[in-house]
Amino acid sequence: MTCEDKDELAAPAECLRCGTCCRQGGPALHSEDLQLIKKGALSFTQLVTIRCNEPAHNPIQDKVLPSSSEFIKIKGQSNSWSCRFFDQVNNGCLIYRTRPLECRLLFCRDTEPLTAIIGRDLLSRHKLLPENDPVLPLIDRLEVECSYRLVNNLLSGADNSRDDIKERLNDLVRKDLTIRDGFLRNFENRREEELFLFGRPLFLVLASYGFRLVEKDGAITLEQTSP
Ligand code: SF4
Incomplete structure (x- = not known):
């Protein structure tokens, strides 16, 4: 068995809905997500602002760094960053049909579509x-x-x-x-x-x-x- 074969076995061909990404935190919101707020699928009470220069987890560098701009994300659950819409019992998303852009793009086998939009076209308080x-x-x-x-x-x-x-x-x-x-x-x-x-x-x-x-x-x- 080659290394490539082993990689094929290790990496799932489609999302297994294991919830790992949802436990790491809710998504940041982009302009494309504005419609979710306008339609009432998301409300301000479900969001938290990460302010400019606030220490935050940088998903590209995988460490805590001052945020280069303000962004809005979905709140966590109680004292964790685990997305508030993550259903811990059934390992599922409570708003799957109306989940934000980052959630639709994230696939652990290929993170390129997500990393391509990280930090771009973000929503802010003044835009909302x-x-x-x-x-x-x-x-x-x-x-x-x-x-x-x-x-x-x-x-x-x-x-x-x-x-x-x-x-x-x-x-x-x-x-x-x-x-x-x-x-x-x-x-x-x-x-x-x-x-x-x-x-x-x-x-x-x-x-x-x-x-x-x-x-x-x-x-x-x-x-x-x-x-
Ligand atoms: S909105 Fe849904 S898919 Fe996105 S992080 Fe939260 S639980 Fe996961």
């Missing part, structure tokens, strides 16, 4: 929300006051002495929470859209850098759990 959406000013404020460029510069130590880093991260985390709090107070009926409108709270993202949020004497502050 109407121009007069009253939440847009809050989104823009978050991007100015708490951008991931600022966060990443602090984490890399490029802008500050080490002693300063934690306090400045604390400041960014508080601003992030203040903006979200303002949103939740003023747009109660849209609270389920928070992850789409503002992405993940900064303190959650910082957890993977060894920080956790604690309340001390009535004030929210970051604590470093690992160096």
Whole structure:
């Protein structure tokens, strides 16, 4: 048996619907998926925004890197990135007929069609929300006051002495929470859209850098759990 023969046996000729790709995370949405939102097959409450420069899994390099642009993806399930539409019991997709473009292109035997579109023609919050959406000013404020460029510069130590880093991260985390709090107070009926409108709270993202949020004497502050 040649190596090629063995490869033929190892690689399935068609999708086995094993669910491996769905467990690794929901798809990023492209312009072609806009119709799914317009038709109501997907709603903002089912989506999460990965903001520009936010650390995210890069499927081409298979490592966590700052995202080169904002993109929108389907939320995960509870505390995992496993796609919220993945049916763990039956190993299937709950929205198979209306699954987004990336899901239709992904085939583990030949990933070329998928890699050809990764990072291209992505949907963003400004492409999805109407121009007069009253939440847009809050989104823009978050991007100015708490951008991931600022966060990443602090984490890399490029802008500050080490002693300063934690306090400045604390400041960014508080601003992030203040903006979200303002949103939740003023747009109660849209609270389920928070992850789409503002992405993940900064303190959650910082957890993977060894920080956790604690309340001390009535004030929210970051604590470093690992160096
Ligand atoms: S939408 Fe369906 S096919 Fe796509 S990742 Fe989620 S469960 Fe899998």
